[in-house]
Amino acid sequence: MTTRPRWLVVGALGCAQILAWGMSYYLIAVLARPIDLATGWGLPWIVGGLSIGFLVSGMVSPRVGRLIEHFGGRPVLAASAVLLAIGLAIIAAAPNIAVYVAGWCVLGAAMGAGLYDPAFATLGRIYGENARSAITLTTLYGGFASTVCWPLSALMVEHFGWRGACLAYAAIALAVVLPLYVFGLPRETANPPPPGAAKSDGIVLTPRLRTAFWLLAFNLTAASVLMTVVSVHMLTLLQARGMELAVAVALGALIGPAQVGARIVEAAIGRRFHPVWTMIASNVLAAGGLGLMFGDPSLAAVGLVLYGTGSGIRSIARGTLPLALFGREGYPTLMGRLAMPTLLAQAASPSLGAVLLERAGADITLWVLAMGAVAAIAASLPLLAFRRPA
Secondary structure: OOOOHHHHHHHHHHHHHHHHHHOOOOOHHHHHHHHHHHOOOOOHHHHHHHHHHHHHHHHHHHHHHHHHHHHHHHHHHHHHHHHHHHHHHHHHHHHOHHHHHHHHHHHHHHHHOOOOHHHHHHHHHHHHHOOOHHHHHHOOOOHHHHHHHHHHHHHHHHHHHHHHHHHHHHHHHHHHHHHHHHHHHHOOOOOOOOOOOOOOOOOOOOHHHHHHHHHHHHHHHHHHHHHHHHHHHHHOOOOHHOOHHHHHHHHOHHHHHHHHHHHHHHHHHHHOOOOOHHHHHHHHHHHHHHHHHHHOOHHHHHHHHHHEEEEEEEEEHHHHHHHHHHHHHHHHHHHHHHHHHHHHHHHHHHHHHHHHHHHHHHHHHHHHHHHOOOHHHHHHHHHHHOOOOO
């Protein structure tokens, strides 16, 4: 347990998360079109950089979890800030699509070492069973990433061009994000594996807990697929329901406030309930929201608010439920293992969603998404049996 004030740790980590998400996950939403206009590389390849980043992120996540387990989150998150700067600098200088993709490989490693899962693992290592409120508050900060960074990205592109924007973000990673991690997070006692130890993650689960692990992994992976497809193809799905683009954009904007509002409510009352109820509520709200989206168009706004609410609290369940089910011991390593399938699924989700839309249409796509959410509900209910006594 650190003697550093919790508000300082959470504040530093949360502010760093806003910028880290903005200069990686949310970067391409603003820069894709300017890059295409300037280079002619083609939007599929440009946007595909993010998918490649997810792929790399998923591959490094188990290793990241073990590093946090043995050395603490401070050095790992600090390294992620340096990787962010290197990846953005490579993208800014890219003379061709191959170098651009190489930059996204570095950014992918940075995402695997520096977004929510490593942040949650760090808080779990610092605060143990008492990390729930810190995780919830960190997601509150992270919910403002697009709100802060999309306008900032647009402003920098307007004044410096897309390459200048990437270089500016690289400088921010070193001048702001890195110090937030180095000075805001406590130095933790290292417990490296003994020399000659087997190269395993060190986690041994009983058959009963292994069942809980796979149920949870399915839930998180299904959620990552649903949320990625919805976030990438939201406007297309809404327009296919007969809405004008301006209306679709206005309705889509309801998701962000719903996410943040749900996290505020969870922060206020969530501690009274086991995190498994947060996961179940998230699945139910997401399924209900998707169901309303492909029903009467007049109910689409309600559906989007419900979906956003479910999406918002799912981020909290993603960090708190593994801690509640499996305990503090090995938590960082476990988070790395859980992150791998979710990030690999995210890498494939935009393309799979596009193929489904093209081949089956928007109505079938929405039905598939809703059925996926229902399957997640069915998989989350058995987790009630795995609750540990308080």
